[in-house]
Amino acid sequence: MSEGILWEVFTQSKNGAPFTHAGSLHAADEEMALQNARDVYTRRGEAVNIWVVKSEEIVASSPGESGPFFDPGNDKAYRHPQFYKVPKGVRGI
Amino acid sequence: MREVQLIKQFEERINNGESIEPKDWMPEKYRKQLIRMMSQHAHSEIVGMLPEGNWITRAPNLRRKLALLAKVQDEAGHGLYIYSATETLGVDRSDLIEQLLTGKAKYSSIFNYPTLSWADIGVIGWLVDGAAIVNQTMLAKGSFGPYSRAMIRICKEENFHKKQGFEIVATLAKGTPEQKEMVQDAVNRWWWPSLMMFGPHDSDSPNSEDLMKWKVKLNSNDELRQRFVDLTIPQAKAVGLTVPDPDLKYNEETGHWEFGEINWEEFWNVVKGNGLMNKDRLRARNKAHEEGAWVREAARAYAEKRETAN
Ligand SMILES: [Fe+2]
């Protein structure tokens, strides 16, 4: 067993930007996880906010089934604007 | 699905330039090679702090001391990024660290050379980090997602390492005759070990073929070594320093610097643990690990106490 709990670190590069996965680390509790995340992943102003999440609490889709899993979204061309025709000369639609 | 078919699919993904993620199917050999390579890399970052840490208290001024402290801290960070990335392959970090502390794991031989003078700190930043950048820039394009992402992060930080080193080198090179002599001596000692960092000739590198087939590595050891030499020689000339190679000459036709043969006997000797500092480095790592035990225990006790209080 490694020292402490495994945490996944997400950082936000600037206010309003999405949080993205930066990496992971070990820490005994959430306070230490946040401090370690700051020291390991934001030494050069890479973030204005950090989330740490216990790895074991993340529920993930399984890569092997990603084809069928995401299939329902792929065959719905009508969800994209390119699906629709606009009469010639009409602008701003 | 049958193994043969899975391998075929896997290799198709590699050839399409796809990135392989930890939970994707991968050949056992790919996983094993990555664990070996990535953990050695992580260990190198950690052990790499020792030769430079040796000079923090003796940095000649505050500016240099701040830079060196920040660099050494970065190397600790690099070790952590790569250990984390290695763990995604299903190994436990404490097992990897155990292998380092007991001497079972390898790390880059360059760190088994001693840092004898302040000039060594400049030359390490310039040559050793310089060589590492050439290698890591390639690894950043490799096929395993967590490894290549860690490399992208690391490469951003390495440029500062190299530049602060070269600044030290350039300053000493235009200093007093003694300073110039000191920095030339450092270059003389670090030049060949830096070239050895790229590993044996491709023909003597047993893992190279698989690693290249699966795009963990995109260039061969010899290609990267040549790239490093071509990059570095003009930098040496710019500050009036030479490298200790009587066979070095520029080939107008190829546009490459041709260099002499590496002393492979020395290379294998250091790899086998007979370098000047092998024992010292392991002793220092073990001592740091033991002396840090109370911190880990305290953190654990504190977390437990808070857990029960809630
Ligand atoms: Fe590094």
Ligand SMILES: [Fe+2]
């Ligand atoms: Fe570095």
